[in-house]
Structures are given as structure tokens and as C-alpha cells.
Amino acid sequence: MRCEGSRIRIWLNGVKTTDYIEPYIDEPFEGIGTINQEGHIALQIHEGKACEVWYKDIEIEEIK
Numbered sequence: 001m002r003c004e005g006s007r008i009r010i011w012l013n014g015v016k017t018t019d020y021i022e023p024y025i026d027e028p029f030e031g032i033g034t035i036n037q038e039g040h041i042a043l044q045i046h047e048g049k050a051c052e053v054w055y056k057d058i059e060i061e062e063i064k
Helices: none
Strands: 002-004 006-012 015-021
Touching: none
Parallel strands: none
Antiparallel strands: 002 006, 006 015
């Protein structure tokens, strides 16, 4: 995962799965306002039956 400003790109096993640019950083979205650029990193599953997920070799590096 690489986050640069409002752009988020995600690769899984070397394959790019996401290339997203958050449009609501400066201009508010009706009902929720602007999207905060600080917070927590979370790994999650959005739907489906209950399951167990394991993660391996996760590294976080600040881009300078």
C-alpha cells in the first residue's frame, strides 16, 4: 500500500488492486464534510461469513 497525499495505491502479491484518489479532502461531501488525512491504519473485511484472516510480512515506511 502506498499513500501519497490523497492518492492510495494497493498491490497484492505484486498485482495492483487499487488506485484511488480521495476527492473530499478540501471540498466537503454532503453529510460528512471533508475526509481527515490523519488516523489509524486498519486491515478489515467488509462482508461475508465469519472467518479468520492472517497477515504476514507487513512493513510501514514513511515516504520522505
